[in-house]
Amino acid sequence: MDEQARMMQSLSGISLAGLSAPGGMALPPPHGHEGTDGDGRKQDIGDILHQIMTITDQSLDEAQAKKHGLNCHRMKPALFSVLCEIKEKTGLSIRGTQEEDPPDPQLMRLDNMLLAEGVSGPEKGGGSAAAAAAAAAASGGVADNSIEHSDYRAKLTQIRQIYHTELEKYEQACNEFTTHVMNLLREQSRTRPISPKEIERMVGIIHRKFSSIQMQLKQSTCEAVMILRSRFLDARRKRRNFSKQATEILNEYFYSHLSNPYPSEEAKEELAKKCSITVSQGVRTTITVSQVSNWFGNKRIRYKKNIGKFQEEANLYAAKTAVTAAHAVAAAVQNSQTNSPATPNSGFPMKDEEFQLDSAESKNTLLSNMFAGGYPTPCYQPDGRIQ
DNA sequence: TCAGATGATTGTAT
């Protein structure tokens, strides 16, 4: 009804004002105070107004017939195309500029994560393999967690399934809604000016709305995966202490390189290999290079924080090292008549900074003196005692 | 059960 009235008004505008009316809206021109067809126009407008006013008096059939008549009006396509053009040029076109917005970085992050975690990628391989590798790395390759791995994978599969069904649902709903809206707009385009571009734009809006819903789904899936990961793969949750032998090997290196306890990559590899050979409670534990790095990181910081506490240990390992080294140096010591001064040991600097000794208690022992700077390295006797 | 030890992670600086 409303449309019908609009249509009539539009059509009257065409017939009266012409198609090229600037500003476009086919409004009736100012009342005739110019030229001789003023009266004719008045007559036309009067007719149309009359038609509008009496439209409700008409029977349904009559109205339908009139509607049909208007729909079939020969000028209708021309009018609609002009109106569409006008619409494009006005407000609606402003929204069009946003259309080519770049892909959302947040969405890209979520997608990448889901792919990396094996949720959105191919069913087998890539993702789950990566997860398994991560699990293995986090656990240090301990054999007893294969059950936990399968548990983890089962839970991940569950998440994956939920994610895919939900995603499918959203996609289906999106498609259905889009089709529905497109049909509706196509239907309406018979009675009001709707350009294909406008329909396209509407589809874009719908897709954007749905993709924001999808983003929420992805977000919560990511959260679920993170929780799962932290529960299963966080190595802190199931760490095992290193075997006594492994700790001994690491300590030996640490205290024998106290002036510079920063093993090179090769040294770390060597230590990792050595530690991995050791056996704890009948089970061979694998210690990785990164675990060696962690160990040294922890050791350095903890040693520096409380040298006094480590004094005993330091002495013990110093003596131990001395025993093994003694045999090698014994001959040289014997051959050397002069008491060759040992290289001054200033203690290990904490990365670009000279190590500062400020704990009073640590000054009481020979080893702590080593770190005070300027003191000679202790001279070890062949029996391991410090001279 | 609890305090201390210890391996791992995270945030920051270089």
Next chain:
DNA sequence: ATACAATCATCTGA
């Protein structure tokens, strides 16, 4: 990339 520092989570022995 690496080291430090703080912190977490678990282990261990009393």
